[in-house]
Amino acid sequence: MTAGRPSLYQPEYAEQARKLCRLGATDSDMADFFGIGTTTYYRWRKEHPDFAAAVTEGKDVCDKQVEQALHRRAVGFEYEAVRVFMPAGAKDAVLVRYPVQVLPDVGAAQHWLRFRRPKEWSERRENTDGLDLAEMLAQARARVVADRAAHGRAGDD
Structure with missing residues (x-):
């Protein structure tokens, strides 16, 4: 100290x-x-x-x-909720239990995967070939066109 x-x-x-x-x-x-x-x-x-x-x-x-x-939140879940009803003329309230399904949240799933599996899910993927995004897209399109031509589906869109 x-x-x-x-x-x-x-x-x-x-x-x-x-x-x-x-x-x-x-x-x-x-x-x-x-x-x-x-x-x-x-x-x-x-x-x-x-x-x-x-x-x-x-x-x-x-x-x-x-x-x-x-x-x-990412995978979704279910919980039991309770609704209170007071029917006309009844002395006591009626409790009704029912399941509530919370659907998976895509944003939460993406966030989870970006941190848990950054190589596969990061928004900025490293390109080891030195190509920019436009070149990568052009190559991908060329592969799709070539695949379609090879299988007789040149006009499929």
């Missing part, structure tokens, strides 16, 4: 940091919560391994929850 003012860090801050990170707190949120600047927050992480480990563990838990939610 450097000479100067004593650190405001307290050992119990590690558990508070873990809990805050599990709730989705950012580094800036953490600094605000502890009443310190972000530079001090990062110094605490460097100087106090227990604090750093707590932040990492808390963020991992939160990140896994988001990852699971994104995956569910």
Whole structure:
């Protein structure tokens, strides 16, 4: 630690940091919560391994929850909903349970695949042949035309 003012860090801050990170707190949120600047927050992480480990563990838990939610959204899911009806003349409400199907979300699936399988799904694919996009499209069109001609389907469009 450097000479100067004593650190405001307290050992119990590690558990508070873990809990805050599990709730989705950012580094800036953490600094605000502890009443310190972000530079001090990062110094605490460097100087106090227990604090750093707590932040990492808390963020991992939160990140896994988001990852699971994104995956569910990408592949679709079903849940049970309840609707409350109050029929005319009835004393009690009627609860009706029914399934709700959430369809897969293409945007979520693309996002998932771009990060999990970047070679196959990134928007910027590396072209090892040195061709630009127009050349690649021209070559692909030429292959389609050649394939159609070879199979007697030259006019198919």
